[in-house]
Amino acid sequence: MSASNAGQRRQSVSVSPNVAIVPNSPTQLAAALATSPPAISSFSASYELRRTANPPYAGKALAPFPVRQEPAKLLLLENINATAVKMLKDAGYHVEEIKKALGEDELIQKLRDGGFTAVGIRSKTKITARVISEVPSLLVIGCFCIGTNQVDLLAAARAGISVFNSPFSNSRSVAELVISEVIALSRQLCDRAREMREGIWNKVSKGCWEVRGKTLGIVGYGHIGSQLSVLSEAMGMSVIYYDVVPIMPLGSARQVDSLDDLLAQADFLTLHVPELPETKNMIGGAEIAKMKDGAYLINNARGKVVDIPALIDGLKSGKLAGAAVDVFPAEPAANGPNFGDSLNDWSSELRSCPNLILTPHIGGSTEEAQSMIGAEVGGALIRYLNYGSTIGSVNFPEVSLRPILHDGTVRLCHVHLNQPGVLKVVNGILGEHNVEKQFSDSKGDIAYLLADIGGVDEAEIKEIYEAISSSRANIATRMLF
Ligand SMILES: NC(=O)c1ccc[n+]([C@@H]2O[C@H](COP(=O)([O-])OP(=O)(O)OC[C@H]3O[C@@H](n4cnc5c(N)ncnc54)[C@H](O)[C@@H]3O)[C@@H](O)[C@H]2O)c1
Numbered sequence: 001m002s003a004s005n006a007g008q009r010r011q012s013v014s015v016s017p018n019v020a021i022v023p024n025s026p027t028q029l030a031a032a033l034a035t036s037p038p039a040i041s042s043f044s045a046s047y048e049l050r051r052t053a054n055p056p057y058a059g060k061a062l063a064p065f066p067v068r069q070e071p072a073k074l075l076l077l078e079n080i081n082a083t084a085v086k087m088l089k090d091a092g093y094h095v096e097e098i099k100k101a102l103g104e105d106e107l108i109q110k111l112r113d114g115g116f117t118a119v120g121i122r123s124k125t126k127i128t129a130r131v132i133s134e135v136p137s138l139l140v141i142g143c144f145c146i147g148t149n150q151v152d153l154l155a156a157a158r159a160g161i162s163v164f165n166s167p168f169s170n171s172r173s174v175a176e177l178v179i180s181e182v183i184a185l186s187r188q189l190c191d192r193a194r195e196m197r198e199g200i201w202n203k204v205s206k207g208c209w210e211v212r213g214k215t216l217g218i219v220g221y222g223h224i225g226s227q228l229s230v231l232s233e234a235m236g237m238s239v240i241y242y243d244v245v246p247i248m249p250l251g252s253a254r255q256v257d258s259l260d261d262l263l264a265q266a267d268f269l270t271l272h273v274p275e276l277p278e279t280k281n282m283i284g285g286a287e288i289a290k291m292k293d294g295a296y297l298i299n300n301a302r303g304k305v306v307d308i309p310a311l312i313d314g315l316k317s318g319k320l321a322g323a324a325v326d327v328f329p330a331e332p333a334a335n336g337p338n339f340g341d342s343l344n345d346w347s348s349e350l351r352s353c354p355n356l357i358l359t360p361h362i363g364g365s366t367e368e369a370q371s372m373i374g375a376e377v378g379g380a381l382i383r384y385l386n387y388g389s390t391i392g393s394v395n396f397p398e399v400s401l402r403p404i405l406h407d408g409t410v411r412l413c414h415v416h417l418n419q420p421g422v423l424k425v426v427n428g429i430l431g432e433h434n435v436e437k438q439f440s441d442s443k444g445d446i447a448y449l450l451a452d453i454g455g456v457d458e459a460e461i462k463e464i465y466e467a468i469s470s471s472r473a474n475i476a477t478r479m480l481f
Contacts, residue, residue, distance in 0.1 A: 084374030160476030170364025212236035217266025322355035388413035397441035
């Protein structure tokens with residue numbers, strides 16, 4: 001769908017206590033606008049509902065204009081965590097859950113027939129440009145996971161649909177897995193455990209070490225790397241790290257100047273960098289050769305960061321005393337016996353290496369991480385629907401305003417095309433009124449403006465809404481008060 005079509009089609013109007021919906025047609029738009037909204041003072045029921053809902057935002061709870069009493073509708077797919085479900089229900093929304101992912105046709109039908117305002121997914125449901133163009137009621141998408149590849153982010157932005165995810169809620173889980181791997185590798189735990197399962201008693205201490213006093217080298221001192229730094233120091237390890245940016249060390253950790261410095265000093269080298277062109281095969285044969293003899297390599301970051309054939313050579317030659325790998329260049333799409341040579345041609349050779357821990361990308365897979373993802377994305381949906389805040393959005397500029405603390409102020413949420421002269425038009429419309437605060441930002445084609453307008457009555461709100469939502473660059477407009 002082109003941006004201009006989106007602009008014409010998405011003349012949005014708010015009709016439920018918590019959220020705006022986008023009418024399918026000009027007739028529906030007119031009908032929605034013609035609905036005589038109750039006076040502001042009669043919104044106490046929905047207001048109270050949200051007041052008791054622990055919304056993750058301070059200040060006065062906001063309702064959209066105009067208001068009807070049906071709750072906003074959210075469809076949650078793929079067994080989304082109970083924390084999120086409770087949070088969204090407590091916020092007064094109508095929440096429908098489906099345990100599995102839906103295919104494109106099924107999804108379109110379900111969302112369109114139900115008039116859903118928001119959809120929550122994990123990694124299996126694809127929100128394509130077709131889904132977006134066929135479901136005009138959709139205002140927001142919550143990805144209750146780390147990645148957002150499953151959503152056509154550009155099509156969503158051009159249709160005025162904000163997308164939220166939770167990139168860092170599982171940092172602690174990954175850090176804890178690495179700690180377990182550091183100890184397990186230095187005690188050859190997985191080999192001993194496998195031997196016992198095969199009935200082999202192999203009581204050895206040669207090549208098994210305490211981790212106390214050893215050096216942990218962290219590549220990438222971000223959310224995970226820094227958590228790991230604190231945990232490993234508590235076990236008596238020395239921590240050094242390499243990062244492309246200077247980062248304040250936690251505890252007694254020390255940043256080194258180059259990757260080579262880290263390779264030369266680390267007993268355990270652990271990777272926590274994003275997948276970027278410059279991190280592809282960041283650790284290959286040349287880097288492994290620069291590591292200490294008998295060092296360990298741990299990769300819980302991204303599969304392409306380590307050259308796996310070089311790792312196999314390092315383990316088989318004895319240069320490396322062990323390794324743990326949680327992520328792979330190609331990973332199976334489903335659970336089952338799928339980690340074979342047809343996926344990665346070195347798979348069986350890798351599986352035959354000594355003191356090697358292989359895990360199926362479970363670094364962030366804990367109940368706690370799921371719950372935190374639920375709380376983070378659930379909170380982002382509520383803040384967007386109820387307050388217009390796009391903090392944490394992956395496809396909109398991030399815009400938020402201080403809370404509204406008193407009655408009589410309305411918040412304009414205006415998604416529009418990033419074109420010259422748009423703000424002049426908007427401010428021409430708002431110019432007659434008292435704009436208490438205003439903030440706008442753009443990201444590519446899309447711009448988003450929040451403005452709090454004080455001292456306006458219901459007729460003026462309607463007038464502002466109609467003028468802005470029919471302006472040339474409009475994609476979606478909501479008024480919250
Ligand atoms: N195994 C899992 O289940 C799992 C779970 C979560 C995250 N991850 C992965 O872990 C990695 C780290 O995640 P995070 O949340 O800590 O990310 P982050 O963005 O918080 O930190 C990444 C750090 O790497 C640094 N960096 C970037 N390029 C670098 C380079 N070339 N050399 C050195 N440092 C560089 C950045 O400056 C940043 O400090 C990511 O790749 C993420 O996808 C894996």
